[in-house]
Amino acid sequence: xxxxxxxxxxxxxxxxxxxxxxxxxxxxxxxxxxxxxxxxxxxxxxxxxxxxxxxxxxxxxxxxxxxxxxxxxxxxxxxxxxxxxxxxxxxxxxxxxxxxxxxxxxxxxx
Numbered sequence: 001x002x003x004x005x006x007x008x009x010x011x012x013x014x015x016x017x018x019x020x021x022x023x024x025x026x027x028x029x030x031x032x033x034x035x036x037x038x039x040x041x042x043x044x045x046x047x048x049x050x051x052x053x054x055x056x057x058x059x060x061x062x063x064x065x066x067x068x069x070x071x072x073x074x075x076x077x078x079x080x081x082x083x084x085x086x087x088x089x090x091x092x093x094x095x096x097x098x099x100x101x102x103x104x105x106x107x108x109x110x
Contacts, residue, residue: 005084007081007082007084007085007088008081010077010078010080010081010084011077011078011081013077014074014075014077014078014081015074017070017071017073017074017077018071018074020070021067021070021071021074024063024066024067024070025063025067027063028060028063028064028067031056031059031060031063032056032060035052035056035059036053036056
């Protein structure tokens with residue numbers, strides 16, 4: 001069994017998480033724009049209006065938290081990809097240094 005990490009795949013996933021963060025933010029803006037209304041606009045629903053405001057506020061907090069978690073995950077995945085890229089470069093340099101140098105004949109352009 002072996003373990004391998006493909007940093008470009010991590011970067012793709014990080015960008016997908018960034019898109020999900022944007023979607024959560026768009027949903028939060030939508031809820032705040034269309035989920036609130038004045039007492040006059042409420043009509044008969046005015047009886048339950050206070051509960052509705054609590055629901056909108058809770059949904060806003062939930063979407064804000066979701067966006068924060070997704071954003072942090074996106075940044076972390078980008079950092080992980082960079083870590084593996086640096087580790088791969090160090091491993092390559094170590095392997096290259098383990099081999100003796102080889103003299104090469106001069107290139108002739110005849």
